[in-house]
Every structure is written in structure tokens, then in C-alpha cells.
Amino acid sequence: xxxxxxxxxxxxxxxxxxxxxxxxSFPLMSIAVTWDKKKGFCAWKEKDVNxxxxxxxxxxYIIGANLxxxxxxxxxxxxxxxxxxxxxxxxxxxxxxxxxxxLKEIEEIFSMPGLSMPAPTN
Numbered sequence: 347x348x349x350x351x352x353x354x355x356x357x358x359x360x361x362x363x364x365x366x367x368x369x370x371s372f373p374l375m376s377i378a379v380t381w382d383k384k385k386g387f388c389a390w391k392e393k394d395v396n397x398x399x400x401x402x403x404x405x406x407y408i409i410g411a412n413l414x415x416x417x418x419x420x421x422x423x424x425x426x427x428x429x430x431x432x433x434x435x436x437x438x439x440x441x442x443x444x445x446x447x448x449l450k451e452i453e454e455i456f457s458m459p460g461l462s463m464p465a466p467t468n
Contacts, residue, residue: 356407356437357382361417364392375420395424399432408432412440 358381363373378390378398382405390398399421402408410417413436414429421428 357405359410399425409437
């Protein structure tokens with residue numbers, strides 16, 4: 347069986363943090379990993395964070411888990427407003443998974459005999 351070529355123009359991103367000290371309000375980046383079609387896997391150290399943010403911002407899509415709720419907050423220790431700059435092109439898998447789970451539960455509840463979706467109210 348022939349595999350299809352991946353036609354994906356985005357980047358996959360994740361980071362890991364350093365141990366938090368009591369005086370830190372949010373953890374600092376230890377290492378980040380990206381994958382894209384052109385460069386493959388790349389590792390980024392804390393000293394490279396500005397270059398990392400510039401690089402991932404060049405892509406039309408940024409994919410990862412809990413980017414909006416965690417990873418971008420960590421990056422904002424170094425580059426302010428990362429969430430507002432990158433949020434519109436971010437696909438946060440954790441957010442989608444949570445909403446998918448919630449929607450599935452709602453669908454299951456209202457598919458029970460005798461129940462129906464409530465009519466919208468104005």
C-alpha cells in the first residue's frame with residue numbers, strides 16, 4: 347500500500363517547563379519541540395524562545411495540546427501578547443477534545459427516550 351504525501355502547511359508545537367520556584371508566577375520554558383513538513387522535528391532551548399515564537403508565527407496553523415491555556419502563557423514570560431498574536435491560527439487539541447466530549451454527552455442525554463432539546467429562548 348502506498349502512503350499519501352502529507353499536504354500540511356502548519357506546525358505542531360509543544361513545550362516543557364522548568365521546575366517552578368516559589369517566586370515564579372508561572373513556570374519558565376525548559377525545551378520546546380516543533381514539527382513541520384519542511385524542517386521535520388526541531389528542539390528549541392530557552393535561549394531560543396524569541397526565535398521560536400518568530401518561527402511558529404510564520405505558519406498558517408499552529409497545532410498542539412493546551413497551547414492557549416498553558417504553553418502560550420509560558421511563552422508570555424518572554425514575549426508579551428503571544429496568545430493574542432498566535433491565538434487566531436491556533437488549533438488547540440485539548441480544547442477541541444473537551445468540547446467534543448461535552449457535546450457528545452449532551453447529545454447522549456437528549457437522545458434518551460422522552461427527552462428533547464429545549465427550544466431556544468429570546
